[in-house]
Amino acid sequence: MAAKEKPDAEATEITEAGDGAVEPSSSDAAGLPHHSFLSRLYTGTGAFEVVGRRRLWYGISGAIVAVAILSILLRGFTFGIDFSGGTTVSMPAAGSSGTVQTSQVSEVFKKAIGGDPESVVIVGSGGSATVQIRSETLNNDQSTKLRNALFDAFQPKGTDGKPNKAAISDSAVSETWGDQITDKALIALGVFLVLVGVYIMIRYERYMAISALLTMVFDLTVTAGVYSLVGFEVSPATVIGLLTILGFSLYDTVIVFDKVEENTHGFQHTTRRTFAEQANLAINQTFMRSINTSLISVLPVLALMVVAVWLLGVGTLKDLALVQLVGILVGTYSSIFFATPLLVTLRERTELVRNHTRRVVKRRAPDARSRGEAAPDDADEQTDPSDAAPAGEDASTEAVTKPAPNKPAPGARPVRPTGTRRPTGKRNAGRR
Structure with missing residues (x-):
């Protein structure tokens, strides 16, 4: 006989959801103690569904x-030059006439190459800021012409603080x-x-x-x-x-x-x-x-x-x-x-998992709870072959309405067999 166990707060009133999950009903949820959000988050008691x-x-x-x-x-996607190929030209943003603007760089590029650059951005801030120009792949003549045009327009300064054409660099990556x-x-x-x-x-x-x-x-x-x-x-x-x-x-x-x-x-x-x-x-x-x-x-x-x-x-x-x-x-x-x-x-x-979910739902059914029966585990669900229901009768109904022979009914007080003596607790008491 399975021992009675008190159903916990999470396993009292439940219903079976449409997707097979078992959820607590609203009646029991209203009776549970309310804790703060942080308390439920830190304790991890399963309050968040x-x-x-x-x-x-x-x-x-x-x-x-x-x-x-x-x-x-x-x-x-916006692929970088390493994936799509192209030419990148970089120069310091600080020139003789002050900080270079991206719109000015785009105009110089268009006059020198005859087309618009793919992107012109200023990276960094202060004295370390640089202008990066990205375009389709340029040949050597176009790269030289662009560097000369940029130097003439902005006079970028080198590491010594003086205008220097070497401050303008370019790199090309092929599509291959x-x-x-x-x-x-x-x-x-x-x-x-x-x-x-x-x-x-x-x-x-x-x-x-x-x-x-x-x-x-x-x-x-x-x-x-x-x-x-x-x-x-x-x-x-x-x-x-x-x-x-x-x-x-x-x-x-x-x-x-x-x-x-x-x-x-x-x-x-x-x-x-x-x-x-x-x-x-x-x-x-x-x-x-x-x-x-x-x-x-x-x-x-x-x-x-x-x-x-x-x-x-x-x-x-x-x-x-x-x-x-x-x-x-x-x-x-x-x-x-x-x-x-x-x-x-x-x-x-x-x-x-489906069979186990059905067992949990059956164990928590209202009629099982009203009888005070505990949930049988796998070991407790095994029955004696002599207790099988007769042909034509429902086995589950027979098991509920008629207790098995030689087994006490659920909730009955234990009965000590007749003709036996109560143990005295003394060793060798029955040999005297």
Whole structure:
């Protein structure tokens, strides 16, 4: 006979949701004690319903991915010179007539070359500010003509503080080199995804591996969509940063999956919580760890952006910081609101989880609670073959209405067999 157990606050009034998840009813939710937001966040007691509302998060995630894909298809990417090829001309922004303006540089370029430059930007601030001109690939004669025109118009100063033509530099990258960089970047990304998939397959179950890989695809798509939507320039530093943030996203996802694996170990042997509820509890228990990890990662990235953009004006550091900032935010969201709900959805398609969810729902049914019966575990659900119901009768009804022979009814007081003596507690009492 299973021992009676008092149902906890989380397992009292529940209903079965349409997607198979078991959620608390509003009547019990109103009776639970209310705690502050920070208290629930730090204690991680399962107060935040993430898995039970996964349809909402699927809708939000789907909308984000749709916007990202549309932006990629319609707007495309702004590839750096390393990918698309071209010529870059740089010179100090401080000239004999003061600070150079981008509009003035564009006019000089158009008169010297006969066309508009692709971009003219001022990088850095103060005395270290430089003007960077990007255009299609120029030959040697065009590069020489442009440098002479820029020097005549602005008189840029060299390191000695005097006008110097050598202060103007140019570099060219062929389209073939850009294609090679693109191919290597794609190969590196593919190898990374394969190695990650193999590791998770070995370390965890296949459903966790599928969820983690789809989560990384989500992070990759959304980050690329943000770059396309905002117009950030894609450079080799962007690819390096992208591999970095995919590793961060995987790290955060593995943290949550570790807790899910710990909570759901042997879940089929108890009917206290469903698989979805155990996974939701794991998310709550790792909320603060994910938030703290993200904050610790974002702070140095913000510092890197400040140093790179406003102080040094280094384009490589700026590109690296931008992709890391976007990736950390996207990775934190996906590890909490996408990876684990997706894992639960995949696991609920298995017969083991579906049967266990039905047992939990049956155990928490109002009639079972009114009888005061406890939830039978797998070991307690085994019955004697002699107790089987006769043919034509419902076995479940027979088990409820007619107690098994030689077994006390539920709630009955134990009866000591007749003809036996009460133990005295003394050794060898029966031999005297």
